[in-house]
């Protein structure tokens with residue numbers, strides 16, 4: 159397991175309320191199929207960690223996973239990519255997930271090696287969107303490689319350990335304030351002229367900036383855009399290629 163972010167909840171292990179927006183679907187799947195696959199993938203994380211997702215109809219919101227299909231690099235190569243949370247990336251792109259529409263997608267594995275399971279890849283990318291880095295554990299969904307015959311059944315214990323290293327367990331808040339204020343029923347505060355004699359509000363301590371070096375935004379070599387790559391030809395060419403591949407991308 160490895161993490162690349164403190165998570166949407168800030169430092170410590172707390173909760174996050176996020177939204178998600180699905181903009182389109184690939185030619186191989188209906189929009190309903192995509193919505194179902196994404197929901198399954200989000201639920202996989204919400205069942206374990208205190209992260210909640212509400213579907214949004216408005217693209218581009220802060221604290222939102224904007225999920226889309228578009229051409230990335232054609233068939234092969236990059237399968238999908240995701241942006242780490244807003245402690246790593248600008249709010250505009252933090253949490254966004256993009257799938258390569260040039261790939262063949264399916265749900266499950268009825269098509270075998272001819273298509274990738276959207277649920278499996280979505281669980282992986284949403285893991286990144288929540289702050290997880292690749293894992294060295296080959297059985298983890300966050301492993302850096304995938305085969306088109308793999309399909310999602312459950313998170314690996316390594317994935318569970320990773321997400322619980324940055325968020326509170328599901329059903330708890332970790333004793334902290336929730337990140338992302340859920341809609342409340344309280345009436346809006348009436349605006350009154352500011353009272354000039356009020357002493358200054360004590361500010362919360364400024365969060366310590368991450369000590370990791372600033373990561374460049376070159377889309378071809380960007381640590382903050384963690385690309386989930388595969389190469390079918392290398393994958394099928396044997397173990398030594400597999401390890402070379404893992405070393406290169408892992």
Ligand SMILES: [Ca+2]
Nearest residue numbers: 232234236258
């Ligand atoms: Ca591709």
Ligand SMILES: [Ca+2]
Nearest residue numbers: 267270273306
């Ligand atoms: Ca498949």
Ligand SMILES: [Zn+2]
Nearest residue numbers: 302384385386
């Ligand atoms: Zn990845």
